Amino acid sequence: MKTLGSVIAGGLLLAATFHSQAEDASCATVKLGDPGWSDIAVTNGIASLLLDSLGYKAQTQTLAVPIIFAGLQKGQVDVFLGNWMPAQQSNYDKFVATGAVDKVVENLSGTEYTLAVPTYAFDAGVKTFADLDQHADAFDRKIYGIASGAPANEFIKQMIAADEFGLKDWTLVESSEQAMLVQVGRAVKRERFVAFLGWTPHPMNVQYDMRYLKGGEKYFGESGSVNTLLRKGYSTQCPNVGKLLSNLTFTQDMENAIMDQVLSKQASNADAIKAWLKANPEAVDAWLEGVTTREGGDGLAAVKAQL
Template sequence: MHKIATAVFALALTTTAAQAADPDAQCSAVKLADPGWSDIASTNAVARLLLEGLGYQVKIDSLAVPIIYGGLKDGRVDAFLGNWMPAQQGFHDKFIANGDVQRLSRNLEGTEFTLAVPDYVWNAGVKDFADLQKHADQFDKKLYGIGSGAPANLSLKEIIDKNEFDLGQWKLVESSEQAMLAQVDRAVKKQKFIAFLGWTPHPMNVKLKMHYLTGGEKWFGSKGEVFTLTRKGYSQACPNAAKVLANLSFTLDMENAIMAEVVDKKISFDEAAKAWVKQHPERLQGWLSGVTTKADGNALEAVKAKL
């Protein structure tokens, strides 16, 4: 009987030790996702700077938006800083509303995301979605979107499929953000008509003379917000790392500045984010409030030492 009790006690100790090690194994690497958008590359870079300064490893996978949501549901992605609303309302209804994916915090407000046109197209009278069909031949009946599966593309497809604004014969051209903007640049140089997905924050708002069309509020909203999402139970499993992510909030000016630095100086997003934080160290206080290093040390000192 004594031997059995001893064996049970030893097994309990082993089980307890394994359970105690689980949170560390689960939380030491923070898995983020990037759909290939410059704004999310910027915010991910800030998150990486803070988390690595605190002793975490950060892994960022480039994934299409639907794959990101599936990864959050399945636990293969820990967090996503790019839940643009209301553009991603469909994904919200499918994954967040039922609790499969959890909304952690709002990280940005005042965004815009809808069709845009260059200034010379705007001056020619294209100021609303309803104006597009009036100039169908000049546009070659094409709308230029971003990567396949992006929520904004799905909204444009719905508009076309339902013949909203008499656009039923138009075609959506899907490509990467960079390829779409390269197409816009080519059109602008030739002063050709083009309608494309635009959003702020993004350097395009500085680089291009552009205007956002009205009329698409049903699908894109007016002013929007961006939220940070996590896999279900992440805040309970990894409270310190989750607290960092929950604290992260940004401004349009900040994100535009980081992205412009990348474009103008041909540097990485990590380098641009680090340079911005070095110039604005006062932001660290709020971002690291209630946070420690992974080893339970002083968070502010640890991150400052990495700058």
């Protein structure tokens, strides 16, 4: 006759066996694409902390956006938390709309992603894309963008090539996000005109008194969102990780708060993330709903133990 203890033990063994069968061994390592942006460093950092706490190994790969999409298609990248829309519409149409890559969830809404100028330039009359060329000399006919290959840079190149807004004799300066912001900081310090790629959420909106230009909606859209993308079939192959990623949504206030701590050098990215999660346990509760550890244990308890 079976004792109650043996029944419970058998049930736990069965659950663990079912869980191990439900996820492929390759799910142990989760490969996240990172284009080198501060906001995606935050969201990837959150995902990594949660995954590591659950017994997985998060592996971040720094790659250009087109390479990330190609990597998702080829199975070389598992997760991309930075599908900014509509800035990445062409990549979305090529890979997601065709079914080559899976969209899981919209993880952030109400974003802005377009050209910006300091408020003193805006007040001087640079309020739209069409106003830029009227002040060309003040801007030295330069627009500062981010890393080569970024969709926003391609939009700017298209505008220049088509002489849109009279920009045919302007130059796009491509660099990293950090290098671009160094140029912005230098210009602001001297109150010189500077046109650059701006977006929210990002601490630049707090660090600089800046305004977004109107008129570029044909290229950048009105307001945007950010999607979580997975390589095709990943949620079926790795359902527990897939559940976590489908739960993982963010807010602009959260991302701005964490990024500000990092960029002001008050904390490392990992420490700023951990501090925010400890202060906002309700977010962790929502993210871990229906999620277990890799071995089938209590996922929420495992994460909170690491905080």
